[in-house]
Amino acid sequence: MGQTLRRLLAILLTLVAILAAGWLALRRPDIPFDTLEVAYANADSQFAVAGEHERIHYRVHGPPDAPALVLVHGFSASLHTWTPWVRRLESDYRIVTLDLPGHGLTRGFDPDEAGVDLFIESIHTIADTAGLETFTLAGSSMGGHAAWNYALEHPERLDGLVLIAASGWPRSQEEKQSRPLIFRLLENRFARAILRDLDMSSMIRSGLEDSFADPSRVTDAMVERYSALSRAPGHRETLLRLSTASTREPARQEQLARLDLPVLVMQGDRDNLVPPRHGQEFAGAIPDAELAWYENVGHLPHEEIPRRSAADLKGFLETRIVSQAAGDTAGDSPAAAGTGNGIQP
Known part of the structure; x- marks a missing residue:
């Protein structure tokens, strides 16, 4: 019996040693922001001061006097998703993109404060920094969750709202179980502790492939x-x-x-991350x-079908936002007021 126990103990210790060696081999250190900026910042990159140590990475594109559009990315993404x-759209709109706290090149925020309230505050900071009085706010996935919450808190700042595969609609138990493996793992605190410092490249690739109806769109560079x-x-x-x-x-x-403003909901029918019915629920x-x-589009229509989705967004902005603003201006003019008929053609 003693010899058997010693053998079992030896096997157990060997397994622990192998697992520990594997964990150490796969462990990856942090990458300094200075190094990341060389690779992922560009001439349009700016940084807004949001506190003593906090800096929000953002970019501004398009004519200063054009209708404003703020784009907010999803979980683990960055402003690069909007390229x-x-x-x-940059020739016709004033486009502002940003990296949310804990993402991209934004830095200095306390991880324990991460959540929708901090995201709303960050959007507000960037809108003010960019000099936007009012704007249309578009958010993808988790960014969509932040966007509809922003609309509830600051309706006076928004001309319109665009929800792209937005998260936040309550999931059924079946929908919770059908989420991709990486997200189910991250919900387990023991798995999170183990995965915290490991090389996640293969799981990131798997998660990205789940985000597209056509997985071949995922590149090594992405x-x-x-x-x-x-x-x-x-x-x-x-x-x-998060x-x-x-x-x-x-x-x-x-x-x-x-919500009392024009809203466009964009939803792919082959979304593996947000159940497609959630888009219908938001719209309803x-x-x-x-x-x-x-149809035949996944979680990221702005990347998977950029031409079509951008055209749909532009159509929404022109018919529901820009033309309405022009009509309001005309209605306020002395000539329009004098007719007694409202807006003139």
């Missing part, structure tokens, strides 16, 4: 960017905190019914919302 839209930026100091702690459901309050129909719960439904 396809910026290229197609995986490298997501992986590298996630290793910025403090980012992994923030991402792990992966817990407790950091995001679900939407309530009575809340959304208070918001009084003045319209739904752009995309």
